[in-house]
Amino acid sequence: MTTARTTLASAAQSASSTLAAGARQRRGAFIVFEGLDRSGKSTQVARLVQQLNERGVKAVAARFPDRTLTTGKMIDSYLSQKADLDDRAIHLLFSANRWERANQILEDLNRGTTVVCDRYAFSGIAFSAIKGLSWSWCRAPDIGLPAPDLVLFLRISPSAAQSRGGFGDERYEKTEVQQRVKGAFKRLGESVEEGKWVELEADRGVDEVGQEVLRRVEEVLQGAGMDKEVGKLWTECQADD
Ligand code: Z5A
Ligand code: MG
Numbered sequence: 001m002t003t004a005r006t007t008l009a010s011a012a013q014s015a016s017s018t019l020a021a022g023a024r025q026r027r028g029a030f031i032v033f034e035g036l037d038r039s040g041k042s043t044q045v046a047r048l049v050q051q052l053n054e055r056g057v058k059a060v061a062a063r064f065p066d067r068t069l070t071t072g073k074m075i076d077s078y079l080s081q082k083a084d085l086d087d088r089a090i091h092l093l094f095s096a097n098r099w100e101r102a103n104q105i106l107e108d109l110n111r112g113t114t115v116v117c118d119r120y121a122f123s124g125i126a127f128s129a130i131k132g133l134s135w136s137w138c139r140a141p142d143i144g145l146p147a148p149d150l151v152l153f154l155r156i157s158p159s160a161a162q163s164r165g166g167f168g169d170e171r172y173e174k175t176e177v178q179q180r181v182k183g184a185f186k187r188l189g190e191s192v193e194e195g196k197w198v199e200l201e202a203d204r205g206v207d208e209v210g211q212e213v214l215r216r217v218e219e220v221l222q223g224a225g226m227d228k229e230v231g232k233l234w235t236e237c238q239a240d241d
Helices: 002-016 041-054 070-079 087-110 121-129 135-142 158-162 175-191 206-222
Strands: 030-035 059-063 114-118 150-155 197-201
Touching: 030 041, 030 121, 041 059, 041 114, 041 150, 041 206, 059 087, 070 087, 087 114, 087 121, 087 135, 121 135, 121 175, 150 175, 150 206, 158 175, 175 197, 197 206
Parallel strands: 030 114, 030 150, 059 114, 150 197
Antiparallel strands: none
16 A cells, blocks of 8 residues: 555656656546446545545546536536437537536646546437437547546446436436446447456445545546646547448
8 A cells, every 4th residue: 555655646746747858647537437327436436536636646526418518518417317319419518518627627737737527528418319310420529538548347237226316307227228338338338448457346336436536537637648748539540430
């Protein structure tokens, strides 16, 4: 544990102070959590941000949908079934919601702050593709967003997730939807660059999942990627349908 603290702290140190003249300052890592409803994303995001800050690694949380933003209020009405919207319109709103935050995320990363994000564009594709929209169409509005350095997919069966309190009244909180989304996430994971999509068994204790999360994130923070610019999402992808 002491070693982990020391190495993480030194990674943070180099992220927040400029290295020798000419060297690029190490940036923060963009970590995204994805997974089904109740898989424990929000729990792990909060835990990771706290643990990183305790270890001297500056970290902040982000979440999508961000219901505090202008687009987020319309999304909230849709999810809580107060408003109906065309499938394409809601897809574009979810993407616009990310674009509303994109500059802030980029600024944080470039300032050396790690951003830990609760859902991202992968949810956007998964939840729209199961409605029959094409993958290439779903992907298009998110092209060029900040690309995550690591996606941690919390794997859980819809039945195990449901046993954590049951579904609420939101639009997608149904076993049949969650099953289909699970299939869409599987396909998405296979399309992401090797090593950047990591599936973690989420049907374990919070601490056990959290330890593996911290280990994976530590690897990213210490890796060579933090010396490079933040990537752009999907720019390397070809339309595949
Ligand atoms: N959506 C979309 O369609 N398009 C998009 O582009 C985006 C999203 C970004 C709202 O998402 C919906 O928006 C979502 C996808 C769609 N619809 N669905 N499904 P959201 O993020 O606001 O809500 P959510 O992720 O679906 O649900 P959630 O309840 O926030 O799940 P969670 O964050 O994964 O779980 P949690 O809050 O951390 O934990 C749930 C409970 O389990 C809680 O009582 C915890 O204390 C407990 N828990 C957590 N971890 C454990 C472990 N390890 N063991 C036991 N119990 C645990
Ligand atoms: Mg959540």
